Amino acid sequence: IPRFLSTSASSKNRLPPGPNPWPIIGNLHHLGKQAHISLQRFSHLYGPLISLRLGSQLLVVASSPAAASEILRTHDRLLSARYVPTAVPYDTVELDRKAIVWASSCSNDQWKAFRAMFRNQIFSAKAIESQAAVRERKVAQMVEFLEGKLGETVSIGQVVFAAIFDSLSNLMLSRDCIGFETSETANRLKSLIWRLMELGTSPNLADFFPVLKKLDPQGLRREALRRCHELYCVWQPYVKQRRERRRRDPYGAEDFLDIFLENGLDDDQIDWLSLELFSAGTDTNTATIEWAMTELIRNKGAMEKLRQELKAELSPPLLGKSQIDESAACRLPYLNAIVKETLRLHPPGPLLLPHRASESCEVMGYTVPEGAQIVVNVWAISRDPTVWEDDPTSFKPERFIGSEVDFRGQDFELLPFGAGRRMCPGVPLATRQIPLVLAALVRNFDWCLPDGEDPAEMDMSEKFGITLQKEQPLLLVPNRSSL
Numbered sequence: 001i002p003r004f005l006s007t008s009a010s011s012k013n014r015l016p017p018g019p020n021p022w023p024i025i026g027n028l029h030h031l032g033k034q035a036h037i038s039l040q041r042f043s044h045l046y047g048p049l050i051s052l053r054l055g056s057q058l059l060v061v062a063s064s065p066a067a068a069s070e071i072l073r074t075h076d077r078l079l080s081a082r083y084v085p086t087a088v089p090y091d092t093v094e095l096d097r098k099a100i101v102w103a104s105s106c107s108n109d110q111w112k113a114f115r116a117m118f119r120n121q122i123f124s125a126k127a128i129e130s131q132a133a134v135r136e137r138k139v140a141q142m143v144e145f146l147e148g149k150l151g152e153t154v155s156i157g158q159v160v161f162a163a164i165f166d167s168l169s170n171l172m173l174s175r176d177c178i179g180f181e182t183s184e185t186a187n188r189l190k191s192l193i194w195r196l197m198e199l200g201t202s203p204n205l206a207d208f209f210p211v212l213k214k215l216d217p218q219g220l221r222r223e224a225l226r227r228c229h230e231l232y233c234v235w236q237p238y239v240k241q242r243r244e245r246r247r248r249d250p251y252g253a254e255d256f257l258d259i260f261l262e263n264g265l266d267d268d269q270i271d272w273l274s275l276e277l278f279s280a281g282t283d284t285n286t287a288t289i290e291w292a293m294t295e296l297i298r299n300k301g302a303m304e305k306l307r308q309e310l311k312a313e314l315s316p317p318l319l320g321k322s323q324i325d326e327s328a329a330c331r332l333p334y335l336n337a338i339v340k341e342t343l344r345l346h347p348p349g350p351l352l353l354p355h356r357a358s359e360s361c362e363v364m365g366y367t368v369p370e371g372a373q374i375v376v377n378v379w380a381i382s383r384d385p386t387v388w389e390d391d392p393t394s395f396k397p398e399r400f401i402g403s404e405v406d407f408r409g410q411d412f413e414l415l416p417f418g419a420g421r422r423m424c425p426g427v428p429l430a431t432r433q434i435p436l437v438l439a440a441l442v443r444n445f446d447w448c449l450p451d452g453e454d455p456a457e458m459d460m461s462e463k464f465g466i467t468l469q470k471e472q473p474l475l476l477v478p479n480r481s482s483l
């Protein structure tokens with residue numbers, strides 16, 4: 001009998017319903033390559049809270065605003081521990097000392113101290129304001145670079161990744177790491193970060209059968225550790241120099257590294273925290289901008305409305321010095337509606353990051369046992385026709401004009417950044433940077449597809465990983481702006 005029809009389990013100790021597991025492998029074969037889509041299908045069959053067995057591991061999935069609110073608000077305290085995949089190459093004791101993303105629990109003091117450092121120092125309203133010039137400068141350089149490419153085909157993802165990565169590396173270390181011209185360093189860094197993400201999301205036998213943890217049968221954990229050390233090498237020399245400089249001549253904080261040092265972080269903590277920040281803050285922003293540009297090319301009406309808004313509200317670009325005012329850009333209503341609509345249809349974290357139940361608890365009449373992995377299918381919620389009644393799979397920024405719905409963790413129908421304790425602390429940065437880059441791209445250039453390709457025929461496939469990327473990179477041709 002399917003589990004959801006079974007009457008034998010007492011209502012007190014009943015797991016959420018779900019597809020019947022096979023012996024040993026459980027429901028592993030049910031997930032497929034696009035887990036967010038398979039899980040959406042199961043939620044249609046079994047309801048907003050379902051459970052599956054992945055080997056010996058239990059996975060609970062929330063797929064409605066009500067279920068998400070139960071997990072991320074009502075039971076936030078018990079359900080916001082982190083499920084740490086085996087490919088993350090440190091044990092939980094060590095992670096709890098140096099991680100924010102992969103800290104295994106929220107009751108740990110170090111995680112609380114890191115969150116406070118983000119809230120009060122790194123991304124406080126005052127800090128965000130004072131960092132704007134750094135981001136504006138980087139975006140102006142991106143525009144200058146693109147001015148040299150008029151009429152040529154460029155990969156939007158690549159150019160934007162360089163702008164986003166180097167903005168962050170300037171905020172963190174006061175220096176560029178990548179540059180716009182394709183270089184070996186840029187390619188190596190990009191592929192390192194991408195590979196680390198891939199390692200974290202590759203199906204790993206050691207996750208499904210914890211008895212195999214020590215063996216690391218696919219070698220994913222060993223490879224991850226090697227790659228982490230390659231990345232640390234990028235910033236370790238600067239950290240060393242900075243420590244020496246501050247010892248000789250103590251001064252106030254000018255970038256994140258100074259803040260880390262002021263807070264007494266050791267080298268290990270700085271290495272891992274920097275790695276987490278670069279991985280959490282670069283692919284997510286880049287994917288959002290690439291999807292937004294894709295949707296704008298396909299939806300000419302939205303593109304034209306945005307162009308008119310930018311023309312009316314932002315001063316004309318000066319050739320070669322196309323500086324856009326970040327605080328003006330992020331106040332524009334239509335541009336913001338575009339960002340929301342992009343994050344609704346293409347949330348970079350379609351299942352958020354995996355949570356873990358630190359204790360057993362009752363959710364919607366079912367038991368979520370201690371140790372279960374919990375995800376929220378934000379992707380499915382964003383496309384649910386009972387939640388989004390007006391053509392949920394179409395790109396319509398207008399749905400957010402005059403609407404109060406926002407992504408700041410209060411509205412459970414729109415959760416690209418999550419909600420509750422684990423909600424993304426990078427929201428203040430993302431909500432400044434994404435509109436700024438989009439405004440600069442659309443204000444300064446007219447864009448078209450190469451070789452007269454038809455926008456209606458664009459490939460919209462997604463590549464599922466920790467971030468949901470566009471499978472085929474968006475290639476566009478910048479032309480001189482006719483605005």
Ligand code: HEM
Binds near residue numbers: 103277280347349421
């Ligand atoms: C479009 C941009 C972004 C999106 C959609 C996004 C989304 C998310 C999501 C879904 C989570 C997991 C929430 C959960 O576990 O419930 C998360 C966590 C996190 N994000 Fe972001 N993020 C973005 C940008 C950034 C940026 C720019 C930074 C910083 C530079 C950042 C730093 C973090 C950190 C440190 C965490 C871990 C928080 C914790 O576990 O306590 N994110 N983000």
